[in-house]
Amino acid sequence: MIARLDIYILRRVKMESSKKIVWYNLAFMAFSTVWGFGNVLNGFVYFNGIQVIFSWILMFALYFVPYALMVGELGSAFKDSGGGVSSWINETIGPKFAYYAGWTYWACHITYIASKGSGGLKALSWAVFRNAETYDTFPTVYVQLGTLAVFLFFCWVASRGLNPLKKLATIAGSSMFIMSILYILMMFAAPVINPNGGFVTPDFSWDNIFPQFNLQYFTSLSILVFAVGGCEKISPYVNKVENPSKGFPKGMITLAIMVVVCAILGTIAMGMMFDPAVINADPDTFNSYVANGAYWAFQKLGNYYGIGDTLLVLYALCNMIGQFAVLVVSIDAPLRMLLDNEQSKEFVPSALLKQNKYGAYTNGIKLVIVLSGSIILIQSFVPGAAAVLAQLTKLNSVCMPLRYLWVFVAYIALRKAIRTIDAEYRFVKNQKIAYFFGGWCFLITAACCIMGMYNKDPLTMALNIITPIVLTALGLILPMIAKREQRKES
Numbered sequence: 001m002i003a004r005l006d007i008y009i010l011r012r013v014k015m016e017s018s019k020k021i022v023w024y025n026l027a028f029m030a031f032s033t034v035w036g037f038g039n040v041l042n043g044f045v046y047f048n049g050i051q052v053i054f055s056w057i058l059m060f061a062l063y064f065v066p067y068a069l070m071v072g073e074l075g076s077a078f079k080d081s082g083g084g085v086s087s088w089i090n091e092t093i094g095p096k097f098a099y100y101a102g103w104t105y106w107a108c109h110i111t112y113i114a115s116k117g118s119g120g121l122k123a124l125s126w127a128v129f130r131n132a133e134t135y136d137t138f139p140t141v142y143v144q145l146g147t148l149a150v151f152l153f154f155c156w157v158a159s160r161g162l163n164p165l166k167k168l169a170t171i172a173g174s175s176m177f178i179m180s181i182l183y184i185l186m187m188f189a190a191p192v193i194n195p196n197g198g199f200v201t202p203d204f205s206w207d208n209i210f211p212q213f214n215l216q217y218f219t220s221l222s223i224l225v226f227a228v229g230g231c232e233k234i235s236p237y238v239n240k241v242e243n244p245s246k247g248f249p250k251g252m253i254t255l256a257i258m259v260v261v262c263a264i265l266g267t268i269a270m271g272m273m274f275d276p277a278v279i280n281a282d283p284d285t286f287n288s289y290v291a292n293g294a295y296w297a298f299q300k301l302g303n304y305y306g307i308g309d310t311l312l313v314l315y316a317l318c319n320m321i322g323q324f325a326v327l328v329v330s331i332d333a334p335l336r337m338l339l340d341n342e343q344s345k346e347f348v349p350s351a352l353l354k355q356n357k358y359g360a361y362t363n364g365i366k367l368v369i370v371l372s373g374s375i376i377l378i379q380s381f382v383p384g385a386a387a388v389l390a391q392l393t394k395l396n397s398v399c400m401p402l403r404y405l406w407v408f409v410a411y412i413a414l415r416k417a418i419r420t421i422d423a424e425y426r427f428v429k430n431q432k433i434a435y436f437f438g439g440w441c442f443l444i445t446a447a448c449c450i451m452g453m454y455n456k457d458p459l460t461m462a463l464n465i466i467t468p469i470v471l472t473a474l475g476l477i478l479p480m481i482a483k484r485e486q487r488k489e490s
Contacts, residue, residue, distance in 0.1 A: 020242035026251035030068075030231050031258050037180035039227040040266035041293045042393065045286070046220040049267075049276030050202050051211045055224060056263045060256055063444055064228040066437045067404075068252040069427040070411045071232045076244060077414055077423035085232060085406045086341055091421070092413035095343035100475060101406040102344050106334040107471040111399040113368065114375040115392035116327035117147040117154075122291065122389060123320035130299070130309050132292040136386045143388065144380040148373060154324065158331040159365050161358030175318045179311075183301060184262065187269035190304040197304045202271035215454070222397040222452030225445055228259065229404050245425045273300055284384070291389040294319075335364045346486075347479040371474075375467065382459065391460050398452040398464050399471075401445050408442035 021029075043052040074088050085105060090098035121143070125135035135143075191199055211217055231252070241247040274296075279289045289296075295312060302311040338344060339353060339361050354363050375395075379388045414421060415434045428434050453464040 021240050021247075022242055023247040023251040024254060026241055026248065027254035027258060030251065030255040034228060034230050034255070035180075035259050035262060037176060037183065037266075037294060040180070040263060040270065041297070042223050042290070043227065043263065044267055044270045044274070044276075045279055045289050045293055046223050047211065047217070048280065049274070050204070050271040051209060051276075053264050053267055054209055054211055055217075055221075056260060056267070059221075059224045059228060060260050060263075063225070063441060064259070065253065065256050066427070067228075067407070067441050068231045068255060069249055070437065070441070071407060072248045072252055072425055073423050073427045074232075074407070074410055074414060076248070076425040077421050085403070085410065086337070086344070088410035088414070089406060090343050092410055092417060096347060096479070098341070099338075099344040099347040099479065101403075101410075102338040102341055103475040103478075104406060105403045106338040107475060108400045108403045109330050109334045110368065110371045110471060111375065111392070111395045111467060113151070113327060113330050113372045114379075115389070115396055116323050116330065117150040117376070118143070118385075118389055118392060120150065120320050120323035120327065121146060122385075123316045123323055126292075126295045127313055127316035127320060130312060132288060132295070132386070136288065136291070136384060138385055140382055140385055140388060141380045143385045144376055148376050150324070151327070151372065151376060152369065154328045155331055155365055155369055158328050159356065159358070159360045159362060161360055176315075176322060179298075179315055179318065180262075180266070183297065184265050184269050186301055186305070187272060188265075190301070191272070194304050194306070199272050200275050202268065219451045219454045222401060222448040223393075225401045225404075225448045226397040229401055231255065232404075232407055248425055249427075270297065273297060284386070287384065287386045287390040290393055291386040331365060331368055332360065335361050335368065339364060347482050349478060349481045350485060352478070371471070375463070378459075378463065391457075391463065394452065394455065394460065395464055395467060398449050399468055401449055402468065404445050405442055408438050408445070412438040412442075 043056065044050075046052075047055055078088055078091055086098045086102040089101040122135055126132070129135070190197060241251065274289070274293070279286060295316060298315040299309060299312040302308055305311075339348060345353065351363050352361065352367070354361065356362050379391065382388050382391060412435060414423070415431060415438065418431070428437070449468075453461065453468075455461040455464060
């Protein structure tokens, strides 16, 4: 995901460098950044089918729209400093906290990296065997050793400065985006074309639509927060928008509408295909749907149209290429984001700044190997390959949103310096309202991450708690080591 987002955006900006970006072009760019087919599946599975519609609407109204508009204000204020979260923090608070922001962004990708190898092997298995059973019945130890081998290979690729997979990720990501839209369109048309296809009739009664606010509900909210995050990637281009004070918020509001429509229609389409009662029958079935639901969706869709596994194979191949390409980019790009930052270098031990002739941070990659490799090996003790992917999905939903916290910290700091830092676009003029939304989104993100740590499985819960603590502690230790080095040199 990271690869196609960043590369796609950069290409779009280069194309638009000679002219202003129209608000609807900005909305499309942001949509490609934020949304994907997996978000629809995870929402449907974790929130009891079409019940997630209520949660989607709530999440967008109370979280995503203010979040996106705050990002617009930050991008407008710091258009000349790259627009990244680290630069925002550096300008508003200082270089040390900018390092912590960069560290958080990199550290969050440790869990993300651990999931990509498993995801790629899963996609390969579906493309070859066209079923879930083959991969899911493999002994977990062998699957994780295979995942580790794939991970180490792509670490080597990242260290050699080989970038062809970034282009493949862009192609695969674009294809996945198109297939996500086609899934919705083709699924709605399927009952007309094939009335005897055995479709599920969703129950849209109030009792079925309105969710139960129980422990399972609140501990799964991090899934939705993770799903709608990432729009800060387009913030550097707010001042390239035609009439940015009106065009950018219009683009962000359009983005929110597009995502809401896709989330709702995608959920309804899945509701015509899958029965939540079957998904929640037992933990093994639930994990299997988390790991295989997207593939079953395209397999069923192909059967509805009488073309067999054609759509399934296309989806699996696109996903496999995308997963592996994102893996190599996620190893390299966040590391460069942290270590290429001049403001951060004084807080990083010199050993981590070592580069080879290809410009890759070799010791940084070794640190990635130790941390992500440990997560992969720990999961060798998880019973079942499907359970591993379900566990990683939940772990990513806990760790990845942590980086969004810095966006809201930067926004509050920006509003405190409103008299000294100018911005062409303001989310709201009233300071108290601005502080409220900044604090509200911060608390929602933090609460969802903390609640998301809970899990009935002791190993999963331990991994959800220990991983963020270890990564945070390591981020605090490194400046101490760097300071000791500097004292010795002086």
